[in-house]
Amino acid sequence: xxxxxxxxxxxxxxxxxxxxxxxxxxxxxxxxxxxxxxxxxxxxxxxxxxxxxxxxxxxxxxxxxxxxxxxxxxxxxxxxxxxxxxxxxxxxxxxxxxxxxxxxxxxxxxxxxxxxxxxxxxxxxxxxxxxxxxxxxxxxxxxxxxxxxxxxxxxxxxxxxxxxxxxxxxxxx
Amino acid sequence: xxxxxxxxxxxxxxxxxxxxxxxxxxxxxxxxxxxxxxxxxxxxxxxxxxxxxxxxxxxxxxxxxxxxxxxxxxxxxxxxxxxxxxxxxxxxxxxxxxxxxxxxxxxxxxxxxxxxxxxxxxxxxxxxxxxxxxxxxxxxxxxxxxxxxxxxxxxxxxxxxxxxxxxxxxxxx
DNA sequence: ATAATCCCAAGTGGTTAAGTAGGCATTGTC
DNA sequence: GACAATGCCTACTTAACCACTTGGGATTAT
Numbered sequence: 102x103x104x105x106x107x108x109x110x111x112x113x114x115x116x117x118x119x120x121x122x123x124x125x126x127x128x129x130x131x132x133x134x135x136x137x138x139x140x141x142x143x144x145x146x147x148x149x150x151x152x153x154x155x156x157x158x159x160x161x162x163x164x165x166x167x168x169x170x171x172x173x174x175x176x177x178x179x180x181x182x183x184x185x186x187x188x189x190x191x192x193x194x195x196x197x198x199x200x201x202x203x204x205x206x207x208x209x210x211x212x213x214x215x216x217x218x219x220x221x222x223x224x225x226x227x228x229x230x231x232x233x234x235x236x237x238x239x240x241x242x243x244x245x246x247x248x249x250x251x252x253x254x255x256x257x258x259x260x261x262x263x264x265x266x267x268x269x270x271x272x273x274x
Numbered sequence: 275x276x277x278x279x280x281x282x283x284x285x286x287x288x289x290x291x292x293x294x295x296x297x298x299x300x301x302x303x304x305x306x307x308x309x310x311x312x313x314x315x316x317x318x319x320x321x322x323x324x325x326x327x328x329x330x331x332x333x334x335x336x337x338x339x340x341x342x343x344x345x346x347x348x349x350x351x352x353x354x355x356x357x358x359x360x361x362x363x364x365x366x367x368x369x370x371x372x373x374x375x376x377x378x379x380x381x382x383x384x385x386x387x388x389x390x391x392x393x394x395x396x397x398x399x400x401x402x403x404x405x406x407x408x409x410x411x412x413x414x415x416x417x418x419x420x421x422x423x424x425x426x427x428x429x430x431x432x433x434x435x436x437x438x439x440x441x442x443x444x445x446x447x
Numbered sequence: 448a449t450a451a452t453c454c455c456a457a458g459t460g461g462t463t464a465a466g467t468a469g470g471c472a473t474t475g476t477c
Numbered sequence: 478g479a480c481a482a483t484g485c486c487t488a489c490t491t492a493a494c495c496a497c498t499t500g501g502g503a504t505t506a507t
Contacts, residue, residue, distance in 0.1 A: 102354075102396075104275055104363050105464065112385055128483065142466050148485075161474025162482040177388055181275075190277050211412045212285055215350055215403055222395045223275075230388055239384045279496065301452065315497055321454075334505025335451040 107184040110138045111146045115180050118156065119172040119232035120239075126158070126165030146184060153183040172236060178227035188227065190219045280357040283311045284319045288353050291329065292345040292405035293412075299331070299338030319357060326356040345409060351400035361400065363392045 113136040121127050129147060133140035147166055150156045157169045168175060182188060187196040194216040286309040294300050302320060306313035320339055323329045330342045341348060355361060360369040367389040 102275070102277055102281070102358050102361060102363070103365070106466090107464085108275075109364060109385065112388075116384060130483085139466065141468080144485080145466090151485095158484060159474085160472075160484045162480090163475055164473080164483045166484090185275050188275060190275070191282060192276070211289060211408055211415075212282065214411065215285075215399075215408075218403075219396060219399050222399050223392060226388075226392050226395050230391075235384055235388075238387065242384075278494090303452085312497065314499080317454080318497090324453095331453060332505085333453045333503075335449090336506055337452045337504080339453090 102190070104181070104185060107146055108181045110136070110143060111150060111184040112177060112180050113138065114143060114147065115150070115155070115168070115175065115232055116235050116239075118166060118168045119175075119236050122168055122172050125163070126167045128165040132166070149183055150180070155179060155183060168232070172233035173231050175232045176228050177230045177232075177235075178224060181227055188220060188224050189216070190223070191216045194220050196220070196224070275363070277354070277358060279315075280319055281354045283309070283316060284323060284357040285350060285353050286311065287316060287320065288323070288328070288341070288348065288405055289408050289412075291339060291341045292348070292409050295341055295345050298336070299340045301338040305339070322356055323353070328352060328356060341405070345406035346404050348405045349401050350403045350405075350408075351397060354400055361393060361397050362389070363396070364389045367393050369393070369397070 114132050117132045117136055118127060129143055130140055132138070133143050147156060147158070151158055151166075155169055155175060156166050158164065158166050178188065182196075189195040193210070194213060287305050290305045290309055291300060302313055302316055305311070306316050320329060320331070324331055324339075327342055328348060329339050331337065331339050351361065355369075362368040366383070367386060
């Protein structure tokens with residue numbers, strides 16, 4: 102039930118790009134150093150993100166990577182899905198209907214509705230947080246000084262609200 | 275981001291035990307057959323569940339397994355935690371404080387709050403569904419006839435409510 | 448005594464994770 | 478035009494893990 106480093110690193114990289122959304126393209130080397138990730142490994146992940154259309158690259162000297170969309174328009178879920186595959190706790194409730202097989206089990210799989218609920222609650226969180234939210238969160242955390250991490254704001258700290266709001270009113274739109 | 279078969283099989287097995295909670299101990303062979311799981315593999319999983327105190331076993335002829343508590347008092351989360359380890363999308367937000375290391379990263383890990391939200395939304399779902407809920411769900415599904423799986427009830431089918439209810443008003447009693 | 452059952456430890460074959468290594472292609476700068 | 482800096486690609490590697498299987502016990506009702 103763990104994410105692999107692909108998802109984690111990829112998200113960190115995208116966050117890094119979002120931080121420099123206004124600047125010139127960011128070379129991978131800089132991202133790798135700032136985020137503490139192997140550069141050549143990161144290269145592979147960026148390849149996937151590029152092919153998926155989440156980032157753009159420019160080659161040659163002074164080249165680098167940049168987000169292909171505005172940070173507000175890229176969610177954590179977008180990144181994770183590219184690097185980890187469809188979000189689903191088990192194969193048989195995968196998001197893309199493709200891998201949708203009928204569970205083959207006689208009874209119709211009692212546990213299935215659990216996995217569907219779990220999947221939905223996961224996607225609700227991941228799709229409600231954008232890269233822009235992350236940047237904001239980091240900025241506001243910085244302002245609060247480098248101490249004071251503990252006893253921090255419980256619910257309702259701007260960004261955190263995005264997630265809560267999604268629950269509550271029953272179904273998804 | 276997938277569960278392994280341990281969690282899935284283990285939950286199926288526990289569900290099976292919950293279905294026969296009133297009867298004599300259920301031999302593994304029966305569980306394995308009904309749920310379509312390799313018996314010797316299941317043996318290992320039951321070993322973990324027994325050592326964790328979720329099931330009891332009686333040895334010898336006419337022996338078998340039974341739940342150690344009432345089906346209402348065993349949640350899906352309980353089972354998953356035993357077989358898959360603490361519920362957490364990444365190591366550094368693991369439920370047990372043990373593996374709590376300070377991320378070592380300079381900035382304090384911007385992404386961490388995402389993983390915490392994700393973890394919480396996962397545990398909220400998994401801890402809100404008990405084995406008794408599963409049995410009820412299966413029974414009521416059976417009543418509705420063996421056809422009619424499709425176009426089924428959307429939200430609000432008794433058991434499904436258990437999950438919804440958990441959001442909003444805090445945890446379980 | 449026997450058959451049914453649980454219990455345990457070890458082995459196995461395949462897959463994946465998490466990188467590394469090496470080379471080629473492109474592009475700005477001098 | 479040479480060059481250094483970058484992206485792009487493929488193949489390799491090491492270790493771990495998954496999903497079992499095998500082969501033995503130890504216990505207990507009949």
